[in-house]
Amino acid sequence: MNREVPYWNPYLERLTRDSLERLQLKKFKQIVNWAYDKSRFHRALYQSAGVHPDDINSLADVGRVPKVEKAMMQPIQRKDPFPYGDALCVDLEDVCVFRQTSGTTGQPVYQPDTWQDWEWWSDCWATLLWAQGYRPSDRVFLPFGYNVFVAFWAAHYASEKIGCETIPGGVLDTKSRILKIQELQATALMATPTYVLGMADTARNQLHLDPAALPITKITCAGEPGALIPATKKRIEEAWGAKVYDHAGATEIGAWGFECASQPGALHVNEAMFLAEVEDVETGKPVTEPGQRGKLIITALDRLAQPCIRFDSKDIVEIGDDRCECGRTYKLFKGGVVGRADDITKVKGVLLAPSAIEDVVRSVQGLGNEYEVIVDKKGDVDNITLKVELIEDQAGTAMEELKAELATQLRLKTNLGYNLEFFPPKSLPRYEVKARRFKDLRKRGI
Amino acid sequence: MEGQHSLTEMRKTVDSLATLARQLYEASEDFPAVNRNIKRVLASVEMLKINLEET
Numbered sequence: 287m288n289r290e291v292p293y294w295n296p297y298l299e300r301l302t303r304d305s306l307e308r309l310q311l312k313k314f315k316q317i318v319n320w321a322y323d324k325s326r327f328h329r330a331l332y333q334s335a336g337v338h339p340d341d342i343n344s345l346a347d348v349g350r351v352p353k354v355e356k357a358m359m360q361p362i363q364r365k366d367p368f369p370y371g372d373a374l375c376v377d378l379e380d381v382c383v384f385r386q387t388s389g390t391t392g393q394p395v396y397q398p399d400t401w402q403d404w405e406w407w408s409d410c411w412a413t414l415l416w417a418q419g420y421r422p423s424d425r426v427f428l429p430f431g432y433n434v435f436v437a438f439w440a441a442h443y444a445s446e447k448i449g450c451e452t453i454p455g456g457v458l459d460t461k462s463r464i465l466k467i468q469e470l471q472a473t474a475l476m477a478t479p480t481y482v483l484g485m486a487d488t489a490r491n492q493l494h495l496d497p498a499a500l501p502i503t504k505i506t507c508a509g510e511p512g513a514l515i516p517a518t519k520k521r522i523e524e525a526w527g528a529k530v531y532d533h534a535g536a537t538e539i540g541a542w543g544f545e546c547a548s549q550p551g552a553l554h555v556n557e558a559m560f561l562a563e564v565e566d567v568e569t570g571k572p573v574t575e576p577g578q579r580g581k582l583i584i585t586a587l588d589r590l591a592q593p594c595i596r597f598d599s600k601d602i603v604e605i606g607d608d609r610c611e612c613g614r615t616y617k618l619f620k621g622g623v624v625g626r627a628d629d630i631t632k633v634k635g636v637l638l639a640p641s642a643i644e645d646v647v648r649s650v651q652g653l654g655n656e657y658e659v660i661v662d663k664k665g666d667v668d669n670i671t672l673k674v675e676l677i678e679d680q681a682g683t684a685m686e687e688l689k690a691e692l693a694t695q696l697r698l699k700t701n702l703g704y705n706l707e708f709f710p711p712k713s714l715p716r717y718e719v720k721a722r723r724f725k726d727l728r729k730r731g732i
Numbered sequence: 733m734e735g736q737h738s739l740t741e742m743r744k745t746v747d748s749l750a751t752l753a754r755q756l757y758e759a760s761e762d763f764p765a766v767n768r769n770i771k772r773v774l775a776s777v778e779m780l781k782i783n784l785e786e787t
Contacts (some may be wrong), residue, residue, distance in 0.1 A: 295783055297739060307786040310787070409779055559782075588782050657740035 289423075292547075292612065294409075294416035298558035299614045306601045306615065307345055310561045312589035315342050318351060322373035328593065334566035339574040349572070353583055353596045356538065360393045370398050371420065375592045385436040387537045388720065395437070397537050398591045404443065406588050407540055411444030414544030417554070417612070418531040420474060421502055421529055422449030427472035427502075429455035429481070436537045437509070438476050438569070440729055460488045467500055467722045477504045479512025480523060483655045486525035494631040496525030508533040510720050511641050514545065514553070514622035517648035521655065523588070532622045534601070539594050540586045543619065561585040563596075564603060576607045576620075577661045581627050592671050602639070629724050635662055636701050640724040643672065646695045651676055652688050656714040662727040670674040671705040672696070675714050739784060753777055754766045 293299040300599075301309065302383065332338065335352045335712040342348065365371040367378045381398040401571035420426065423705045426445045430437045432454060448467045453470060455463045464485060467475070475482070481603035484507055489497040503529050507513035513522070517524065520535040523538040534543035534553055542560045543553035555562045564573040564580040573580035582601040596705035602625040606618030625639040632638070640659055660668050671694075680688065688708055696704055717723075753774050760766035 297784065301787065309785065309787040313785075400775070402778050403780040405775045406782065409783070545758055 287422075291422045292417075293614070294413040295558070299413070299616065300702070301558070301615055303615065308674050309358050309558060310343050310587065311342075312647055314345075314348060314561055314585060316576055317585065317587055317589075317593055317595060318342060319364050320375060320590065321595055325373045325593065327372035328595065330372075331358075340414070344418055348585075354608060355598045356387070356395055356596075356600075357392065359395045363516065369396050370592060370689065371642060373592050374398060374587050375593060376400055377661070381591060384538055385439070386434050386628070389433055395538060399589075400591045402587055403591050404440070405633070406559070407440040408443035408447050410535075410541040410556055411440045413556055413559075414533055414541060415444055415448060415450075415506065415543055416607065417546040417614075418506060419529075419547045419572065420445065420448055420450055423661050424448075424450040424474050425470060425472045426450045426451065426474045426476070427453045427455050427463070427467050427612070429460075429475070429477055429485070431459070432456035440541060441476050441506070441508075460485055461492055463572065464489045464493060464500075464653075465496065467502065468495070471501045473501055473503050475502050475526075475528075476509065477505075478509040478717075479507045479518055482517075482522050482530075482654075484716060486522070486653070492624075493562065493581070497525055497649065500526070502528045504529045504531065506531050506533055507534065511623050514551065514673050515596060515641055515645045515648070516551075517645045518577060523650050534623050538592075539584055539599065540582060540589060541596055542586075545621070545622070546612040546614065548610055548612040550606075550610045550612075550618060552610070552620045553603075553622045554610065554616040557586055557616045561587060564605060567602070567630070573605060576605050579604045582619075601625075602627055602630055631661070631726055631727075633670050633702060638670075638702065640701055642694065642700050644723075644732060646692070646699050647672075647674055650688070650692050652680065653692070653713060655718065655725060658714060659724045660727060666711075668728070669705065670702060671707060673707045673709060675709050676711060680708055742785050743781075743786070746777060746784060749780070750774070750777045 322332055322339050328654050331352050337350050341350060346653060362373060363369060367374050380400045382401050382590040383404060385397040386394040428442055438469060442452055453472060453613045455466060486497045489495045507530060512518040516538040519530050532545040535541035540623060545553055563583040563642050565583055566573050567581050577703050579602055582599045582603050583596050584599050601623045603619040604621055604624055608617050610618060625641055630639050643659055647653055654677050656675045658673040663669060680726055692706060741758060753770055756770045760770060
């Protein structure tokens with residue numbers, strides 16, 4: 287096999303726009319037909335909207351198909367065919383693996399997959415790992431809890447499919463994982479940005495070991511934004527002496543987006559396997575122009591057991607200009623997932639994305655990696671507090687200078703003033719999987 | 733390798749693989765070791781079809 291080929295799939299990854307759209311329309315019609323025939327949930331949804339699969343004759347017709355939200359999946363599950371209920375499209379005997387969402391936004395959604403679905407999941411992951419330079423010569427360390435959450439399971443299978451030597455680093459504490467990386471001379475690592483930064487801290491502070499001295503050359507981050515937030519990417523790359531790449535996906539969707547080795551500051555959408563639409567958060571109208579932001583509505587074009595058709599991902603993305611030196615023709619989302627529709631909110635009348643705060647916190651020298659943002663109300667006025675951790679205890683002039691710089695940068699990047707609270711090193715909460723650093727207490731009526 | 737001719741040839745080969753795999757699947761109802769392994773082969777063949785699907 288020629289390892290120099292830069293594409294996992296040299297045919298699909300370089301299709302012309304016309305060919306890609308023809309393929310997407312063909313596949314979209316197939317998956318809608320499949321769901322209409324096999325899923326009681328989808329058939330009822332489409333019938334109530336007055337839409338039949340035969341009505342879809344162009345990509346412009348895609349918008350006629352009703353969207354699906356996570357909240358619509360929760361009530362149809364835990365019923366026969368148990369536990370998946372009305373959206374299951376295959377015989378229960380063909381389901382070979384169970385996963386579930388984390389449940390951070392309510393009751394977890396169960397996700398059935400057949401072996402064919404797993405082949406597809408792992409192929410989507412293989413596409414992104416190959417694009418990031420993973421080859422059979424790599425020794426890949428996966429430090430995650432191998433359990434009911436999908437996390438990096440498909441990455442594990444993809445790593446094996448590529449032919450990498452794949453090390454399952456589950457059920458070990460962080461120190462043991464770092465020592466295992468050192469012992470086995472692993473060359474690549476995959477985890478959330480939060481955990482990768484935490485590992486670097488643990489290596490330095492508890493093992494007195496410089497993570498940059500380990501043989502890790504590339505890190506794939508997923509699970510939360512960060513690897514495409516410039517200041518966070520820089521911190522991780524400097525800490526580990528490695529290239530850091532972003533990836534986006536979800537349990538109900540699949541591995542839909544990836545940063546390639548050219549690091550264009552954007553995610554490619556795997557358009558041969560997914561149809562990505564972007565709509566205005568408030569009007570629901572399509573967003574298509576470079577520089578515009580909107581909410582991602584996505585279809586997994588080949589996922590069969592429990593189809594994902596026009597799923598409201600709640601991810602906020604920005605349309606890119608679709609030019610990347612890697613040669614892929616897949617569209618780009620600049621900055622990756624720049625926020626969640628649930629999190630992007632107006633504070634004092636200003637639209638605020640928490641990722642912008644992270645970019646500031648991690649670009650200011652003297653501040654640690656951990657922070658917390660709390661929005662509440664004082665009377666009728668919005669109040670925003672930023673809690674940040676210091677790298678080392680500071681006082682006097684140095685502290686005042688740090689505070690002034692942080693306030694200035696925050697004002698410049700987010701157009702807001704903050705109550706700033708500083709905390710000693712290692713005093714704010716640590717997260718091993720998905721960090722929840724943004725808390726809008728106004729939504730709870732507190 | 734990705735010229736139109738070789739894509740066409742690869743698609744033909746995948747179709748042949750699919751036919752063979754289906755034959756083995758149907759012939760192995762009473763032979764779990766063959767039946768379950770060929771079921772996985774069929775899933776891989778489907779993935780090959782997706783990887784080479786015509787636009």
